[in-house]
Amino acid sequence: MPMISSPHIHNGDSIRLTMLTVVLALLPATAAAVYLFGWLAFLSISTAVFSCVLTEALCLHWMGRSTHAALDGSAALTGLLLALTLPASLPWWMVVLGSVFAIVLGKQVYGGLGYNLFNPALAARVILLISFPLNMTTWLVPMSAAAVPLDLYDFQLCLAFFLHGPEVLGQTLDAVTMASPLGHVKTEWTRGVGVQEALASYHYSYLNAFLGSEAGSMGETSALALLIGGIYLLARHTITWHIPFSYLATVLLLAAVFNALDPSHFAPPMFHLLAGGLILCAFFMATDPVSSPVTPAGQLVFGVGCGVLTWCIRSFGGYPEGAMFAVVLMNCAVPLIDHYCRPRVYGHGADE
Amino acid sequence: MPALLKQLSRKLGMMPFGFHGGVELDQRKLTGAMAIEDCSLSPVLILPMKQHIGEACTPLVHVGDYVKRGQKIARAEGYVAAPVHASASGKVVKIEEHRIAHPSGMGLPCIFIEPDGDNTSETLEPWPDWAERDPGELRERIRMCGLVGLGGAVFPTFIKLVRDRRNAVETVILNGIECEPYLTTDHRMMLEHADEIVAGLAIIRHMVAAREVVIAVEDNKPDAVEMMRKAVVAANIDDVRVAVLPTRYPQGSEKQLIQAVTGREVPAGKLPVHIGVLCQNVATVQAVYHAVCHGRALTERVVTVSGEALPRPGNLRIRFGTPVRFVLAERGLEDPGNVQIIHGGPMMGERLRNLEVPVVKATNGLLAIDEQQMSSMQTSEQPCIRCGHCSEVCPVMLVPNLLADHCRNDEFARAEDYQLFDCIECGCCSYVCPSTIPLVHYFRYGKGQLAQIRRSEAFAEESRLRSEAREKRLEREKQAKAARRSRVRETHVSDGPEHVDAAGKETS
Numbered sequence: 070m071p072m073i074s075s076p077h078i079h080n081g082d083s084i085r086l087t088m089l090t091v092v093l094a095l096l097p098a099t100a101a102a103v104y105l106f107g108w109l110a111f112l113s114i115s116t117a118v119f120s121c122v123l124t125e126a127l128c129l130h131w132m133g134r135s136t137h138a139a140l141d142g143s144a145a146l147t148g149l150l151l152a153l154t155l156p157a158s159l160p161w162w163m164v165v166l167g168s169v170f171a172i173v174l175g176k177q178v179y180g181g182l183g184y185n186l187f188n189p190a191l192a193a194r195v196i197l198l199i200s201f202p203l204n205m206t207t208w209l210v211p212m213s214a215a216a217v218p219l220d221l222y223d224f225q226l227c228l229a230f231f232l233h234g235p236e237v238l239g240q241t242l243d244a245v246t247m248a249s250p251l252g253h254v255k256t257e258w259t260r261g262v263g264v265q266e267a268l269a270s271y272h273y274s275y276l277n278a279f280l281g282s283e284a285g286s287m288g289e290t291s292a293l294a295l296l297i298g299g300i301y302l303l304a305r306h307t308i309t310w311h312i313p314f315s316y317l318a319t320v321l322l323l324a325a326v327f328n329a330l331d332p333s334h335f336a337p338p339m340f341h342l343l344a345g346g347l348i349l350c351a352f353f354m355a356t357d358p359v360s361s362p363v364t365p366a367g368q369l370v371f372g373v374g375c376g377v378l379t380w381c382i383r384s385f386g387g388y389p390e391g392a393m394f395a396v397v398l399m400n401c402a403v404p405l406i407d408h409y410c411r412p413r414v415y416g417h418g419a420d421e
Numbered sequence: 422m423p424a425l426l427k428q429l430s431r432k433l434g435m436m437p438f439g440f441h442g443g444v445e446l447d448q449r450k451l452t453g454a455m456a457i458e459d460c461s462l463s464p465v466l467i468l469p470m471k472q473h474i475g476e477a478c479t480p481l482v483h484v485g486d487y488v489k490r491g492q493k494i495a496r497a498e499g500y501v502a503a504p505v506h507a508s509a510s511g512k513v514v515k516i517e518e519h520r521i522a523h524p525s526g527m528g529l530p531c532i533f534i535e536p537d538g539d540n541t542s543e544t545l546e547p548w549p550d551w552a553e554r555d556p557g558e559l560r561e562r563i564r565m566c567g568l569v570g571l572g573g574a575v576f577p578t579f580i581k582l583v584r585d586r587r588n589a590v591e592t593v594i595l596n597g598i599e600c601e602p603y604l605t606t607d608h609r610m611m612l613e614h615a616d617e618i619v620a621g622l623a624i625i626r627h628m629v630a631a632r633e634v635v636i637a638v639e640d641n642k643p644d645a646v647e648m649m650r651k652a653v654v655a656a657n658i659d660d661v662r663v664a665v666l667p668t669r670y671p672q673g674s675e676k677q678l679i680q681a682v683t684g685r686e687v688p689a690g691k692l693p694v695h696i697g698v699l700c701q702n703v704a705t706v707q708a709v710y711h712a713v714c715h716g717r718a719l720t721e722r723v724v725t726v727s728g729e730a731l732p733r734p735g736n737l738r739i740r741f742g743t744p745v746r747f748v749l750a751e752r753g754l755e756d757p758g759n760v761q762i763i764h765g766g767p768m769m770g771e772r773l774r775n776l777e778v779p780v781v782k783a784t785n786g787l788l789a790i791d792e793q794q795m796s797s798m799q800t801s802e803q804p805c806i807r808c809g810h811c812s813e814v815c816p817v818m819l820v821p822n823l824l825a826d827h828c829r830n831d832e833f834a835r836a837e838d839y840q841l842f843d844c845i846e847c848g849c850c851s852y853v854c855p856s857t858i859p860l861v862h863y864f865r866y867g868k869g870q871l872a873q874i875r876r877s878e879a880f881a882e883e884s885r886l887r888s889e890a891r892e893k894r895l896e897r898e899k900q901a902k903a904a905r906r907s908r909v910r911e912t913h914v915s916d917g918p919e920h921v922d923a924a925g926k927e928t929s
Contacts, residue, residue, distance in 0.1 A: 074524070074862035076768040076848030077761070077790070078602070080444070082810075082855040084803055143806075183804030183856075309809075358808040363820055365812075407823065414840045415441070415676060415817035416689035 084182070087358075088142025090307045094298035095149055095353065101294035102287040105211040106157035107221030110287045112231045113164050114152040120168035121148030128177040143182050147171050150190035150353060153288025154346060154393065155197070157209045157221075158242065160234050163201060167193045187400045188357045191350075191393045198393075207242065208249050208284035219245045249284045251344045254336060255389040263333030268340070278343035289346040299352030308356040311368035312375075316351040317342065319376025327384070335384060347379065350392040360400045367403075367410035374399045438684035440677040442814040443669045444849050446768070448641060449602040451727050457609050457736045460751060465514070466534045466742030467779040468494065468505055469521050473569040474576050475501030480532055486513045490542035491718045493565075494532055503567045503577045503782075508720040508740035509536035522745075522764040522778045524771055524865075531779070534742065545716030556584050556628040559713060566712035567719045567782075572596060572673065572702035573765060575783045578709065581699055582628045590629040591697035594682055595622060595706060597638040597645065598666070598673035601766025604786045606723040607703040609736045611638070611645040614707055615652035621710035622701075623658055629699055633660040635682055639668040670768065671847040675700045677816050689843065704785075724780060726752050728789035730760040739780045745787060746776035754789055763788040768848040803856040811850035811860060817843050821850035825860045828867030833874060836867045844868075 102110040125144035126136045151171050155164065174196065175189030176182070198205045214222050218238040219230060229237045248256065250273055257267035277283050281291025288295075302308045324338035341347065346354075355361060355375050362371050375395045382391025471477035478495035488494055488507040495505040511534045519531040545566070551559060564579035584590075595618070599607040611618065622634050636653070638646050646665055653661045666672060666681055676687050679698050687693050693700055701709075704722060711717040720741060727734040732753030739748060745762065754760065763770040764778070766786055780787075811821035819840060827836040841864060850860040 074859055074865065075765075075770055075772075075846070076852050076861065077763055077770065077772065078446075078767045078852065079857060080853050082853060083800070083857070084806060084855050087806070087808065087855050181804065183806050309813075358806050361807075363807050363809040363812055363822060365809075368809075407820075411820055411839070412812065412818040414689070414819060414843050415680075416686045416691070416843065417840070 085142050087307060088146050090305055091302065091353070092142065092146055092149060094302045094305075094307070095146075095153065095288070097294035097297045098153060098288045098291060098349070099149065101281050101291035102153060102157075105281055105290060106209060106287050107214075108224045108227035109157040109209070109221055109231060110152075112161070112227060113155060113157065113159060113287065114149060116161055116164045117152035117155075117168050118145050118148035120165045121145065121151070121172050124169050124172040125177070128172060129181075132177070132181075134181075138182065141182070144172060147176070147189045150188075151193050153349065154190065154194045154286050156205060156207055157287050158207050158246070159204055161231050163197065163204060167197045170196045183359055185359055186403070187397055188354050188360045191354050191397050191400075194393055195397055198388075206249075206252060207246055208252075209242075210245050210247050210284060211282050211290065213245050216245050218242070247284045249345070249389065250278065250340070251383065251389040254340075258334070264336050265333060268336075273340070275339055275343060278340075283344075285344075286346060289349045292343050292348050295348045295352060299348070302352065302356075308352070309365065309368065311365050312356045312361060312372040313351045315369045315372025316355055316375045316379075317347070319373045320347060320380050323377065323380040341380065341383065345383075345390040346392040350375070350379075350396050354393070355396045355399070360403060362403050362406045362410060364407065364410050364412055366412065367406040370406050370410055371399055371403065374402065438681050439667070439669075440672065440680040440816055441818050442816045442849060443671060443677070444814050444852055445668070446600075446602050446670045446852075448668075449727075450605050450608070450641075451603065451729075451734045452605045452725055452736050453608055453642075455605075455609070455735050457613055457723055457738055460737040460739040460743065460748060462509060462536050462538065462740065463743040463747045464535065465744070466508055466511075466536060466740060467519055467744060467777075468508065468532045468534065468742040469519070469529045469779065469781060470495055470505065470531065471529055472505065472575060472741070472782040473501075473503040474574065475499065475503070477529065478502065478505050480516055480530070482513050482516075482532065484513055484515055487511070488513060488534060490540060491720055492543045493567075493718070497564075501577055501580065503569050503719075504565065505532070506567055506718040506720050507534055508742050509534060510539050510541040511536035520775045520778050522771060522773060522781065522784070526774065544718075545712075547716050548713050551624055551713050552627060556582075556630075559624065559628055562716075563709060563712050566708075566717070568705065568708050568712060569719070569782050570702055571704035571708065571722055571782065571785070573769070573783055573785055574675075578701075578705055581694065581701075582625060583694075584629055585694070588694045589697060590631045590694060590699045591633070592683065592699070593622065593626055593629065593631045593634045594678060594698060594700045595634065595636040596673060596675070596678055596700050596702045597636060597642075597649070598678060599642075599703075600639065600668070600670040600673040601768055601770075601786070603727045603788055604725045604766050605727075605736055606725050606785055608642050608645055610703050610707060610723060611642070612648050615648040616655065617707050617710045618649070618703055619652045619656045619658070619661075620714065621706035621708075622661070623656065624709055624713050625699070625701060625706065631699065633662070634658075636661065636663045637666055637678060637682055638663065639672060640665050641668040671816055671845070671849065674816065674845055674847060676845070689840075719782065722780075722782065722784065724748070724784050725786040725788075727786065728760075728763075730754070730791045731789040739784075741781055742779045744777050744779055745773060748780065748787060749776065749789065757789065759792050760789045761792055763790060768852065769846065800857045802858050805856055805858060808855060810853045810855070814849040814853050816847060816849065817845060819844060821860045821864075822858075824867075825858060825863040828863040828870075831870070833867060833871050837871065841867050841871065 121144045122139055126139035129136045171189040171193035175192035176185045179185040218240050235242050253271045254267045279292045320341050321338045324341040327335035328337045362368050378395035379391045382394055476499040478497055480495050482494045489510045492507045493504050494507050497504045514535045515533045518528040520528050560579050560582050568578040569575040597607050597611055636649050649663050685696055708719055721738055724737055724739050726737050762773045764773050805822050824839045844864045846861050848861050
């Protein structure tokens with residue numbers, strides 16, 4: 070049915086174009102993941118993307134809607150984002166389960182695209198972390214080529230590991246795993262070791278954390294790759310500066326103030342910035358349009374909330390990493406934020 | 422803080438004021454370099470009895486009457502109204518309902534004139550000495566000539582041209598923005614009739630006693646800026662400046678233009694005059710000049726006839742009442758077929774379903790566009806992904822996606838809370854929506870429903886008051902009756918003894 074109502078022209082933007090832009094922005098991070106974690110990254114990412122699109126198509130089919138929408142790019146993006154937040158050592162069935170959680174529990178139960186309360190990828194990651202705490206915190210050493218027992222760049226071996234788990238290797242993974250910087254700091258703190266000593270014993274380097282060779286989730290380790298994508302999104306105007314800026318600034322500010330007060334308990338700001346999923350969350354997760362506020366003022370509030378929660382969970386919580394919990398918690402507050410952070414309408418309460 | 426910086430930079434003259442949001446549009450001004458031509462006379466002219474905002478007019482002529490061009494053929498009813506004049510000499514052939522360009526597709530009573538081609542016209546006395554005349558007199562002249570805002574809003578012009586001590590006009594703004602794609606009528610008008618426009622401005626300024634005049638033109642029309650500057654110098658009048666504004670839609674919208682030029686907002690529910698500003702469109706100002714200096718009533722206007730699907734686009738001076746089909750045929754489009762015809766601009770205009778509708782005072786453009794080019798037709802509405810682009814571009818700072826939700830769900834109280842009635846229907850939100858949601862359509866629906874609800878509420882309230890008044894009256898009458906009765910009885914009682922006495926005497 071053609072619309073009779075004006076306007077009669079359109080700028081040509083579409084949901085698919087928006088989603089493809091974000092996927093494109095994630096390409097540097099994806100490439101970094103494959104570079105750092107070899108064939109395992111490739112296998113996990115393709116499995117997640119494929120499972121998400123398939124689940125979406127099945128859901129749409131069962132609900133009697135057009136399955137065409139499964140190809141609008143949103144499901145693929147969810148799969149990609151989910152995979153980037155996972156450790157490389159996860160077996161295939163957990164990746165598939167996570168993808169099904171993301172699409173079914175994170176998105177379709179709410180009514181599909183546009184109606185979900187949470188960011189589907191993050192919701193799925195939270196479910197996975199709570200369900201499989203051990204697997205979700207086993208971090209492979211990045212770029213472990215020709216290592217025993219797992220060579221990340223040996224396709225046969227990676228495929229077997231991905232399909233059948235560590236049993237195929239004949240020995241435990243310990244030789245190729247390590248703690249993430251955040252995890253290490255948290256563990257040491259519970260043992261009574263201060264942050265400075267913990268970082269020293271970890272041989273932590275800011276440069277490595279920036280480039281991505283510290284342990285962590287596949288797509289979260291390289292701040293550089295993520296920043297390239299984030300800047301691209303800002304330049305394309307797919308996202309606005311409000312959420313990333315307020316989120317990162319809040320974390321940095323809190324970290325700086327408390328680090329100055331008590332450097333042995335509170336980690337320095339740059340450590341917070343480069344560690345864990347903060348940059349991925351700030352540019353790609355918290356800015357998910359569906360589950361974030363619409364108005365600029367609301368986005369600032371949302372970003373500050375995410376920042377406060379992230380820093381609090383990291384500093385005081387039981388989990389070493391708080392970024393994804395922070396975003397998921399703030400997602401709940403979005404309708405409220407939207408209601409109270411409306412812009413001042415033209416002519417209402419002006420300076421007259 | 423950014424607001425402070427903005428204000429500071431504006432104070433220092435580093436930045437024009439601008440307005441919130443808006444979009445940059447592909448200009449598609451195909452006819453910018455084409456001089457204004459006269460459209461030939463249609464064999465029949467159809468003049469609707471309402472071509473303005475306000476009450477419809479009453480016909481003054483009968484079938485068979487001979488009318489001259491410029492003769493008043495319909496009387497304005499009420500204050501907010503403009504009379505209709507014959508746009509050619511000829512015979513009135515019928516007076517009946519006919520389709521007009523209106524989204525409802527409804528008709529209006531129209532006077533049909535068959536022109537005789539003689540072009541005998543009737544004008545009022547020319548007043549080249551307007552400067553010595555009383556503003557009230559000039560105002561009456563403008564009212565009699567049927568002038569309305571020719572930018573598209575068609576609000577009767579004389580109403581705005583008032584000298585009021587409480588709301589003195591300080592600044593007169595000439596709206597030469599013409600921000601809709603395709604349209605070039607104001608552009609051509611400024612190029613070809615700059616002197617008349619400046620003369621019109623002088624008349625308006627005399628009428629409202631304004632301190633300054635600002636001629637606002639977007640920077641996509643440098644030649645018009647040049648012409649207007651020259652005309653101002655030639656006319657040798659003070660305190661008139663030409664403001665060149667960066668091209669951005671919808672800058673031509675009155676409230677946005679005022680914000681862009683003065684940096685001030687028109688308070689909600691108020692008129693520009695309440696902050697001392699008067700806006701007039703280029704074509705309206707020229708019509709003011711003609712009405713005052715030549716005594717000419719409004720019987721024609723310049724219309725941009727354009728669009729990629731039109732063989733010979735151009736800027737045509739068209740008599741009111743000319744059927745759209747006739748105009749298109751004159752420019753080579755005999756059979757529209759798959760071509761869509763838009764009345765007005767592509768952002769705010771209306772798609773015509775019937776080409777027999779006449780050109781009226783509100784017609785600033787007639788566009789012929791291929792269906793393929795209208796992307797809004799190809800994609801259906803998809804779920805909102807809350808990207809927020811709509812709020813970014815909204816010039817009145819609404820939150821269109823939430824507002825549309827409320828309208829769609831018939832939650833009109835909420836929609837009103839989200840300031841539905843402040844929407845100017847500029848279409849920016851729909852233009853940028855990646856889900857191609859027809860937001861403006863929902864807003865129109867919501868406004869219509871709310872107006873309906875208010876009407877029925879007002880009716881119910883009126884009925885209630887009436888029935889209450891009736892009950893009170895009945896009660897009053899009852900009490901009055903009772904009071905009268907008791908008074909009668911009292912007089913009876915007070916008179917009683919005498920009566921009794923008398924009676925007693927009588928009886929005894």
